[in-house]
Amino acid sequence: MSTTIVKKVESGLTGSIKIPGDKSISHRAVMFGAIANGTTTVEGFLPGEDCLSTIDCFRKLGVKIEQEEEKVTIEGKGWEGLTEPSEILDVGNSGTTTRLMLGILATRPFHSVVIGDDSIAKRPMARVTDPLRSMGSDIDGRDNGNYTPLSIRGGETKAIAFESKVASAQVKSAILLAGLQSEGVTSVTEPALSRDHTERMLEAYGVEVKRDGLTVSVEGGQTLTAQHIVVPGDISSAAFFLVAGAIVPNSKITLEAVGLNPTRSGIIDVLKQMGADLVIHNEKMVGGEPLADVTISTSHLKGIEISGDLIPRLIDEVPVIAVLATQAEGQTVIRDAEELKVKETNRIDTVVSELKKLGANIKATEDGMIIEGRASLNGASVSSHGDHRIGMAMAIAGLITNGNVTVNRSDAIAVSYPSFFEHIEALKK
Numbered sequence: 001m002s003t004t005i006v007k008k009v010e011s012g013l014t015g016s017i018k019i020p021g022d023k024s025i026s027h028r029a030v031m032f033g034a035i036a037n038g039t040t041t042v043e044g045f046l047p048g049e050d051c052l053s054t055i056d057c058f059r060k061l062g063v064k065i066e067q068e069e070e071k072v073t074i075e076g077k078g079w080e081g082l083t084e085p086s087e088i089l090d091v092g093n094s095g096t097t098t099r100l101m102l103g104i105l106a107t108r109p110f111h112s113v114v115i116g117d118d119s120i121a122k123r124p125m126a127r128v129t130d131p132l133r134s135m136g137s138d139i140d141g142r143d144n145g146n147y148t149p150l151s152i153r154g155g156e157t158k159a160i161a162f163e164s165k166v167a168s169a170q171v172k173s174a175i176l177l178a179g180l181q182s183e184g185v186t187s188v189t190e191p192a193l194s195r196d197h198t199e200r201m202l203e204a205y206g207v208e209v210k211r212d213g214l215t216v217s218v219e220g221g222q223t224l225t226a227q228h229i230v231v232p233g234d235i236s237s238a239a240f241f242l243v244a245g246a247i248v249p250n251s252k253i254t255l256e257a258v259g260l261n262p263t264r265s266g267i268i269d270v271l272k273q274m275g276a277d278l279v280i281h282n283e284k285m286v287g288g289e290p291l292a293d294v295t296i297s298t299s300h301l302k303g304i305e306i307s308g309d310l311i312p313r314l315i316d317e318v319p320v321i322a323v324l325a326t327q328a329e330g331q332t333v334i335r336d337a338e339e340l341k342v343k344e345t346n347r348i349d350t351v352v353s354e355l356k357k358l359g360a361n362i363k364a365t366e367d368g369m370i371i372e373g374r375a376s377l378n379g380a381s382v383s384s385h386g387d388h389r390i391g392m393a394m395a396i397a398g399l400i401t402n403g404n405v406t407v408n409r410s411d412a413i414a415v416s417y418p419s420f421f422e423h424i425e426a427l428k429k
C-alpha cells in the first residue's frame with residue numbers, strides 16, 4: 001500500500017501537459033482489433049492498469065498483442081481467432097474489460113472464467129449477463145450470475161431488442177458486440193445517451209451502426225477490418241487538471257489533445273456554467289473522435305445544479321467536481337447520480353467521507369450530494385479506498401488545503417493515470 005503526501009501549491013500551476021490516452025477508447029481499440037481481420041496498430045494507448053488487463057485477457061484468448069508504452073499492435077484473426085483460454089481471465093479493477101469482454105465471449109463456442117479484484121467482485125454484472133443469457137449464452141456466477149467469478153460458455157446467439165434501465169455504455173457495448181455475431185438485428189435503447197465510443201469505433205472498423213435517438217442497432221454477421229487507431233487524451237483524466245487550474249490561485253494550464261466527444265464533455269459545460277475561464281483551441285477530428293487543446297485559468301466560480309441527462313456525460317468526473325464545488329460561491333447540488341454507488345467504490349459515500357475529513361461542508365443524498373462552497377479546507381489523512389478517481393480527487397484538493405493531505409492507497413491511481421503525480425510536479429512553477 002503506498003502513500004503520497006500532497007502539499008499546498010503557493011504560486012500557482014502553469015504550463016502545458018499532454019493528457020494520457022482515453023481509457024474507454026484504449027480498451028475498445030484492443031478488443032475490436034482482437035476480433036478484426038488483420039493487424040491493428042494503436043497510437044496513444046493508455047498504459048494504465050485497466051487497459052493492460054484488457055491486453056492480458058485477450059492474449060489469454062489466443063490473440064497476439066505487442067505493447068510498448070503507448071504503441072500497441074494486435075494481430076486480429078477475426079472472431080474465430082479467439083480460442084478457449086487455459087487460464088482464468090483476470091480483469092483486475094476494470095468494469096469496462098469485464099462487461100465488454102462478456103459481450104464478446106457470449107458468442108464464442110468455448111468456456112471461460114472471468115475474475116477480478118475485490119472491487120470488481122462487488123459490481124453488478126446482471127445488467128449484462130441477463131440480456132446476454134436471453135440471447136442464448138450460458139453464463140453463471142455468484143448471485144445467479146450477478147457477481148464475479150463468472151463462468152461463460154458462449155455459442156449461437158440470437159438478436160434482441162434490449163431496453164436498458166441504466167444509461168451505461170458498458171451495457172450498450174456488450175449487447176451490440178454480441179449482436180454482431182447473432183442472427184438478426186440487435187438493438188439497445190437507453191434512458192439517456194451514454195458515451196458513444198463503441199458506435200464511433202465500430203464504424204471506423206467498417207461496421208454499419210444505425211442510430212435513432214436513444215436506440216442503436218447492428219445487424220448480425222458483420223466483420224471488422226483492422227485499423228490504425230489514434231487515441232485522444234482522456235477527458236476524465238484532464239478533469240483533474242481542469243479543476244486544479246480553476247481552483248489553485250494564479251494558475252493557467254493548457255491540456256493538449258483532449259477528447260471532447262459530446263457524450264463525455266459534461267465537465268466542460270459544468271465549468272462554463274460555474275464561470276470558469278476556459279478556452280478551447282486547435283479543434284480537430286481524429287478517427288471519428290473530436291479533440292482539442294483546452295486552456296483553463298483560475299477564476300471566481302459559482303455553485304450550480306448538476307442533474308438529468310448531464311450525469312452520464314460526466315459520471316466519472318463527479319469526485320473531482322465535488323472538490324471544485326467546495327470552492328464555488330453558494331451551493332452545488334448533484335442529483336440523478338445513483339450509478340455512482342456501483343463504481344470502483346460507492347463514490348457518493350467515499351467522496352463525502354474523504355472530503356469531510358478535509359473540512360468540506362458536504363452531505364450525501366440518495367442520488368448524489370450537496371456541497372456548500374467557499375470552504376477553507378484543511379490537511380488530513382485520507383484514503384483512495386482503492387478507487388483511482390477518489391485518490392486523484394483528494395490529491396487535487398491537497399493543492400489548496402492549509403496543511404498537507406496524505407493520500408493513502410495512492411497506488412490505485414495507476415489504474416487510469418500512471419503519470420498523474422509527475423504531471424502535477426511539471427506544472428509547479
Ligand SMILES: O=C(O)C1=C[C@@H](OP(=O)(O)O)[C@@H](O)[C@H](O)C1
Nearest residue numbers: 024096167168169170171315316
Ligand atoms: O464504456 C466505458 O468505457 C465506460 C462507461 C462508464 O460506465 P457505465 O457503462 O457503467 O456507465 C464509465 O463509468 C466507465 O468509466 C467507462
Ligand SMILES: C=C(OP(=O)(O)O)C(=O)O
Nearest residue numbers: 093094095096316343344
Ligand atoms: C468506472 C470506471 O471504470 P470501470 O467501470 O471500467 O471500472 C472509471 O474509470 O471511473
